[in-house]
Amino acid sequence: MAVLVLDAAHVRELFTPAEATRAMRDALTALARDEVHQPLRMVVRPPGAKGLMAVMPSYRGGGRAAYGLKSVCVFHDNPRLGKDAHQGAVLLFSAETGELRALMNASAITEIRTAAVSALATDLLARPDAGDLAILGAGVQARAHLAALAGVRTLRRVRVAGRDPERLRRFAGEAAAWSPVPVEACDSAEAAVTGADLIVTVTTSAEPVIRREWIAPGAHINAVGSSIPTAREIDTATMADAALFVDRRESTVNESGDYLFAAAEGAIGPDSIRAELGSVLIGAAPGRTDDKEITLFKSLGLAVEDLVSADLLYAEAQRLGVGTWVDY
Numbered sequence: 001m002a003v004l005v006l007d008a009a010h011v012r013e014l015f016t017p018a019e020a021t022r023a024m025r026d027a028l029t030a031l032a033r034d035e036v037h038q039p040l041r042m043v044v045r046p047p048g049a050k051g052l053m054a055v056m057p058s059y060r061g062g063g064r065a066a067y068g069l070k071s072v073c074v075f076h077d078n079p080r081l082g083k084d085a086h087q088g089a090v091l092l093f094s095a096e097t098g099e100l101r102a103l104m105n106a107s108a109i110t111e112i113r114t115a116a117v118s119a120l121a122t123d124l125l126a127r128p129d130a131g132d133l134a135i136l137g138a139g140v141q142a143r144a145h146l147a148a149l150a151g152v153r154t155l156r157r158v159r160v161a162g163r164d165p166e167r168l169r170r171f172a173g174e175a176a177a178w179s180p181v182p183v184e185a186c187d188s189a190e191a192a193v194t195g196a197d198l199i200v201t202v203t204t205s206a207e208p209v210i211r212r213e214w215i216a217p218g219a220h221i222n223a224v225g226s227s228i229p230t231a232r233e234i235d236t237a238t239m240a241d242a243a244l245f246v247d248r249r250e251s252t253v254n255e256s257g258d259y260l261f262a263a264a265e266g267a268i269g270p271d272s273i274r275a276e277l278g279s280v281l282i283g284a285a286p287g288r289t290d291d292k293e294i295t296l297f298k299s300l301g302l303a304v305e306d307l308v309s310a311d312l313l314y315a316e317a318q319r320l321g322v323g324t325w326v327d328y
Contacts, residue, residue: 003328004102006313010323011108014316015309017148020116021123025281027308028120028247032278035062036304040254043228051075052228053088058303060311065095068307072106076204079139079167085204086110092310100328102314106306113309114301115144117247117277118200118222121297123152124280125245125288126198126220131156134196136189136209136233138162138171141202141224149198150180159184161192162203190214201225201233206257212237217292223258224299232257234296240267242296243274243288251300258298 006014015023030036037059044053056070072088079085088106093099122130131154135142138160146158158181162168165185172185186192193199193214203209203225212235215221221242225233239262246252252259253270262268275285277297288295317323 001099001328002325003100004314004317005324005326006102006104006317006322008105008108010317011105011112011313014313014320014322015109015112017112017116017119017144017151019312020112020309021119021148021151023308023312024113024116024120024305027302027304028117028276028278029281030060030062030308031248031302031304032276032282032284036060038303040251041303050077056303056306058307059095060304060307064308064311066307066311067093067095067098068303068310069093070106070109070303070306072110084111084140090306090310092307092314102310104310104313109306109309109313110301111140111144113305114141114224114299115148117299117301117305118145118224118297119148119152121222121245121277121299122149122198122220124277125295125297126153127218127288127291130197130220132196133158133198133200134192135160135200135202136162136192137200137202137204137225138164138168139202142171142200143175145200145202145222145224146175146179146183149200153198155181157181157184159186159192159196161186161189203233205233206231208235209233210238211235212241215294217294219294221294221296222299223296226257227255227300229255229257229260232261234258236262236265236267238294238296240272242294244268244272245275245277245280245287245295245297246273247277247298247300247302249273249276251302252298255300256298
């Protein structure tokens with residue numbers, strides 16, 4: 001049996017932001033139609049150890065049946081070493097025999113598919129004329145989100161804020177080579193967010209980085225950085241005032257610090273979640289209701305997103321002769 005191995009360069013070659021956004025539409029539609037079996041992720045946090053490990057299995061039925069598993073370590077100090085905070089692998093298995101079909105770089109898949117889901121949410125929920133983008137964070141996901149959102153809205157202005165001034169300046173300088181508009185480095189999150197109608201939070205902060213009074217009427221927020229119960233980027237007032245959309249309800253009420261902190265303060269509850277993104281995609285739930293409504297998509301990242309990404313990459317690699325095949 002031969003197994004396909006795709007490194008980060010192969011993944012980026014095959015998985016463009018536009019292709020990834022279409023794939024995430026497929027993944028979340030399948031989830032909404034109950035074609036996916038996906039338990040909550042298991043997170044391993046050894047006392048005293050650096051980082052954590054998340055294990056994310058899933059199965060998709062129907063005409064694209066397959067098993068998938070992502071095992072990823074999250075080390076938030078890695079960017080200081082010039083490495084992605086997410087390190088691991090995505091495995092793709094045959095639904096017919098259980099044989100391993102592919103091993104792929106999880107950092108690159110996570111980077112691209114996470115931004116693609118935000119682009120899909122933006123396309124569904126943001127006002128059609130939205131184009132003033134604020135990004136909080138200046139790492140891997142900031143770069144990926146700028147590229148992905150430029151594919152679904154015509155950007156007029158991009159402002160970025162972050163904790164490390166040097167890293168922020170470097171990001172703005174590098175983005176100038178490919179961003180559709182110049183990237184402005186701001187001294188504060190407030191300066192970046194004020195007046196923006198598209199907002200992305202992709203930080204590693206454990207405390208809110210955004211405040212309700214900064215947010216303009218009609219803005220759309222993609223809250224991405226926090227994926228654990230003990231950290232949040234969004235303040236309680238914003239969570240309470242926004243129309244809240246999620247990738248998956250079960251994951252949100254169990255894993256999202258943005259949700260859980262606000263819920264603990266009595267500001268929101270399960271009924272505050274208007275819909276899963278997939279339900280909006282299939283027309284089973286409404287999206288934005290008016291131009292002044294603040295919409296917020298809380299992204300956690302789902303195993304089915306990795307499975308669908310790997311399945312698409314496997315097919316493309318076969319078609320184009322990309323990657324390395326090894327006997328297993």
